[in-house]
Amino acid sequence: MGNERGCAPRPPGGLASRLRTTLLRTSRKLRAEHAGQLSEAHRSMLGNVVTNGPLTPGELAAREHVQPPSMSRMIRTLEEAGLLARTTHPSDGRQVLVTATDAGRAYVRETRRRRDEWLSRRLAALTPAERQILSDAEEILRRITTQ
Amino acid sequence: MGNERGCAPRPPGGLASRLRTTLLRTSRKLRAEHAGQLSEAHRSMLGNVVTNGPLTPGELAAREHVQPPSMSRMIRTLEEAGLLARTTHPSDGRQVLVTATDAGRAYVRETRRRRDEWLSRRLAALTPAERQILSDAEEILRRITTQ
C-alpha cells in the first residue's frame, strides 16, 4: 500500500504509531540545530516575543506554560544577555512590556535559519514528488494541530 | 501548488520553514500527552531500556546524550519507582545491566498508547487520501532522519 522500496524496513504498528515515532525523532533532530547556548525554554520564549510582539510577563508565562516567577527569571536572564528589553506599560503602571532587542531578533532569525538549513539540505536530496508529499502533509498536520 | 482550500492560511516562507514550524508544534502537542509524572528525559530513557533491552548505564548515557553520573541518578530514581531493575553483568563484574520491570514496560506502553490515541482521534477525521499522504510523508521523514 504505497511502499515497495528497500532501505529501512517499515516498523510495525499502525499509522499513528509510526507517525508518533518519526515526528518525535524529527523534532529531536531539528531542536538539536540551534544558535548559541540558550536552553530550549529560553529560545521558545524569545521566539514568542519576537513573533508576537511586546507581551507582558503574565501573558508570556501563560503562553509558555510556566509560572510567573519562572518567567520573571527568564526575562531577567535574557535582559542581561541583551536579547530582551523591559518597558513599563503606558497606561497601567503595574504591568510591564517585554520587547525583543535587535540582538534578540537576530538570535531567533539565526536559530530558524540553521534549522531551515538542516531541513533544506535534506529536502534538496528528494524528488519533486516527495517534496510535494511533505508539503501536503505539512498542511494536514498544521490543520489538525491548530484547529 | 497543491492547495486551494480555506481554513488556516498557509504561513509565509518555503517548505523547510513551514515544515519546521509544523513539525515542532506537532511534537510539542504529542509530548504533552503522556502517562504519569516522569520528566521527558526519564520517559525517553525508560523507553530506550524497554525497546532496546538490557543496557549498561554507560551505553544508556551515550544513547540519551547525558553524562554517566546523570544517568546513574536517573537509573536510581526509576529503580526506586519500581520501573527499572539493576543486575551485575554475568562476565564483567564492573558492569551493570539495566532492565525494565513489568511496571516499567506497562508505563511505556501506556504513554505510547495515549500518544497514539491522541493522533488516532485526529487521523480518524481525515479522508483516506489524506491519511495516505501522512503515511507516505512518514516514510520520507523516517528515511531522511535515520539514513
Next chain:
DNA sequence: TATTGTTATACTCTATAACTATA
C-alpha cells in the same frame, strides 16, 4: 481589596571532579 510582577526559598536536574571496585 484585587491585580501585576518580583523576591525568597526549596527542590529537581545535570554537569564536572573525586572516589570505589573490578579487569
Next chain:
DNA sequence: TATAGTTATAGAGTATAACAATA
C-alpha cells in the same frame, strides 16, 4: 594501570509562598 560506575558537589531551572507597587 585502565575501565565502569557511583558519590560529592556545584550550577542551572522551575516551583510555591511571601512581598511590593499600582489600580
